[in-house]
Amino acid sequence: MSMNTQGRPTGIGIAPAGASTPAGAFASTSGSSLLPNEPLLFEIGDTEHSGVDLPDASIGDEFLGGFKRTTPLDLAGLTEPEALRHYVRLSRLNYSIDSGMYPLGSCTMKHNPRLNEKTARLPGFADIHPLQPVSTVPGALELMNELAHWLMTLTNTSAVALTPKAGAHGEMCGMMTIRAAQAARGQGRRNVVLVPDSAHGTNPATAAFLGYSVRSVPANAQGTVDVAAVKAALGPDVAAIMLTNPNTCGLFEPQIIEIAAAVHEAGAFFYCDGANFNAIMGVVRPGDLGIDAMHINLHKTFSTPHGGGGPGAGPVVLSEALAPFAPVPFVRKGDGPLALVEHSSDTHLGRITAFNGQMGMYVRALTYMLSHGGDGLAQAAKDAVLNANYVKARLTPTFSAPFGEGPCMHEALFDDHFLEGTGVSTLDFAKALIDEGFHPMTMYFPLVVHGAMLIEPTESEPRQTLDHFCDVMLDLAADARAGNAGRFTGAPTRAARRRLDETRAARSPKLKWERAESLPRAAE
Ligand SMILES: *Cc1c(COP(=O)(O)O)cnc(C)c1O
Secondary structure, eight states: OOBOTTSOBOSSOOOOTTOOOOTTTTTOEETTTTEEOOOOHHHHSBTTOOSOOOOOOOOOGGGGTTOOOOSOOOOOBOOHHHHHHHHHHHHHHOOOTTTSOOOBTTSOOOOOOHHHHHHHTSHHHHTOOTTSOGGGOHHHHHHHHHHHHHHHHHHTOSEEEOOOOSHHHHHHHHHHHHHHHHHHTTOTTOOEEEEETTSOTHHHHHHHHTTOEEEEEOOOTTSSOOHHHHHHHOOTTEEEEEEESSOTTSOOOTTHHHHHHHHHHTTOEEEEEOTTGGGTTTTOOGGGGTOSEEEOOHHHHTOOOOSSSOOOOOOEEEOTTTGGGOOSOEEEOOSSSOEEEOOOSSSOOOOSSSTTSOHHHHHHHHHHHHHHHHHHHHHHHHHHHHHHHHHHHHHTTTSOOTTOSSOOSSOEEEOSGGGTTTTOOHHHHHHHHHHTTOOOOEESOSTTSTTOEEEOOOTTOOHHHHHHHHHHHHHHHHHHHTTOTHHHHTOOSSSSSOOOOHHHHHHSOOOSOOOOTTSOOOOO
């Protein structure tokens, strides 16, 4: 074994006899791919050894103002190959859009084109700093302005706040502009927000977070919202409605124009949740439908990575009535060079993020737009709808569609009716899908549908993949109905981990490694 100048081993297998590699760390394998169960870095290495060759520090404590560390650093000392292999092994335990279909409804897990990555890494975008003088970054301002132009053009709106960092953040930003607009009109006492009961949880959460009370609007038997139901819920206390279109049942709201008119007549604003914009981009302009504010998830519709691979970005387009209340900073186009407005004494909201938002996502999203062109975006939307309808057509009538077997938009929704009496739940069914090599669909959402399974294939998937997925789904359904519940209730059997206690993992996450050997293991 080779040693560095400190007499420390530099190769794999550095742990000498008696070191702390736990027994069995590499002994077991998981799944069918014979991957080792991967221990933590701290469990692989130990603090006594290091793969890095550094001379002893000659700086005395006086130089450090009394801040010289007196306790061990407690970092695992690993060689480069050990650290590298650790992360490569972990990555092989992961399922991602780069390894297979990801039919997670409402999430638009489309392919992230590599061209986006290439442009995002251009030094002129990647290496600029938010604090450098604005005069040195005209290209970045140009890009933000161009992206804003595309977003406003696609939606037929008057302004866009680029900085929100996710859809939910965009909702907050949009609702804050609505609140500011109403305060400016002397209507600040409107304190109710209407939310259909099929809404994404972030909608009522946003309203409640901003101090509004939420009034629920029921969906009708077709899974959409009636203008009559909205009218019944409207009143002088209503600030806004938050409506998703296409909605979370994968259906276009057919009465949206009438709903917008009724909302405006009552002096309220129309916040549209635009997370499902992938179904209509380039085909329908939400501004034409009467919306006042809508967030766009760049990480869904415009192909920037998300789902653990974030960060996302949730720009909000605004109608003319709300444009004066957009938050700073924003790019202003005048006669001269583009200006970055960072302070405003007008009606604009202050900052809702530090600096200028997710620049890397702006670059990726604009790359996607420019490489597709307006017609290409419309084609992507149509293909996404076609793919969802292909899946829906192949899976019905075996799978039960709560709102009929007619066409859907970009996602196909099923309930658990077809599993009745089988002893298999939606959760079991989704877990069995993992054993077949697919990421599960969205489960138990929207809440208005019993045991919901929401499947969004996106335009990325070729027909062969859709067919394979549908074959597997039909095979699983037949097996469940044939009484083979064991295939489901014990699943997944081929994944690195079986069923995790997700609630406990979310409620009491263990974020810090502690040396104590006796600590209970993380949820499994
Ligand atoms: C994804 C989604 C959101 C929230 O977006 P984030 O970027 O995850 O915050 C809101 N509404 C709907 C319908 C969504 O699908």
